Amino acid sequence: MNGTSFQSDIKYWLRQDNSVNRLMFVNIAVFLVLGILNLLIFFRLGPAVVAHDFILRNLQLNVAGNGILYRPWGIITYMFTHEGLFHIFFNMLNLFWFGNIFRDELGNKRVLPLYLLGGIAGGLIYLACYYLLPPSVLPGGPLIGASASVMTFLLASATLMPNLELGMLFLGHVKLKWLAVGVLIIDLIVIPQGNFGGILAHLGGSLLGFSYVRILKGSGTDLCAPFIRLFEWIVNLFNRQPTPRKFKAKKSPLRVVRNNEPSHAARLDQLLDKINEKGYNSLTADEKQWLKKYSDE
Structure with a gap:
């Protein structure tokens, strides 16, 4: 791709029929929009404050004051929203690793559905705990980030291929199952340091990833199937073309078919x-x- 424009590189990246790439693109695009607005706020441009607050308020998962009732789409949009360079960097890095491991094993069509299911599970766990726990434990701040969905891919991949070894910096080769266990333990250990709501979302996504693979292997039920059918219907709806007129093609005397087998x-x-x-x-x-x-x- 040497010598090509930035726009051409992006188009090439998105045309690889890899849903992990497309999910990363959407997350990075939202992050850049919010980042540019933050930069404008730094230079004291008043309208940028209004625009930033409006976008963030409508993308994050709001729970305080029954915010979910006024912006219910937040259960979807929050998982594409990041603020902070390290926040998005580590989420996208892990999405690239574990999302592609999952994709290689179970196929591209399941990537977006599982990403959404994991994020929804994390959001629902957070909502449930907000209404069940006292405010002193979970104050109910807004929720953003793809962490729950990323944890879904990690646990799903670890359940699929527990003994797959990954080369880790400073740690050497680590089996995927132990990496997943280690991340979950770290999540539990850091609860006293804050971000309890985010950790609850992580655990919700982890539970969904583990359960998804166990159910798929146990009964053959694919929880992603309804999403896959929905997305296929939407794609076919926009790709419909008028039925061409039928005509008889002349048979070529040079064409040879052997036992109806494809080349x-x-x-x-x-x-x-x-x-x-x-x-x-x-x-x-x-x-x-x-x-x-x-x-x-």
Whole structure:
């Protein structure tokens, strides 16, 4: 991509059919908008204060004063909203790692649904505890950040592949299950230091990630399936094209079909599409054998 424009690089990044990239793009875009407004506020530009407060108030998850009743969409938008460089940096770094691990195993179509389910679970846990616990324990400040969704991917990946080893700086190779346990322990240890609401959201997302994989493996029920069908319906709604007129094509005397089998290139494309959508484990034993045979040639 050397020599291409910044706009071309962004388009190339988004066209890779990777939902993790697209989620990162949305999070970073919202962060930049709020960051630019904060910069304008620093230079004492009055309208920037109004714009910043309006955007943040409508994106965050508001609970105090029954704020969720007035802005219920906050249960979705809060998970795309960050303030603070370290906040978004570590969330996006972990989303890139664990989101792609999950994507490689269970396919691209499940990434956005699980991100949303994890964020919603974290938000609901936070809401429930706000109404159940005394104000002295959980004052009820607004909730922002993708941490609950990121924890969902971490626990889902650790439940899927507990013995997968990752190379960690200063720690060497660590199994994914121990990394997940370590992060959860750290969350519990730092509760006295504040951000109790954020940690509750982390635990909600973690529980969703663990439960999702256990239910999928145990009963075959895919909690992401309703979201997948909804998104496919929306995409098809906008991609509908008028039905072309039917006509008979002349048969070419040079065309040769052998046992109605697709060419190697066509079948390879089909298998790669299947892996991208549903993960490598969706392949049958014959498909895995065929892929291994022709990738070794």
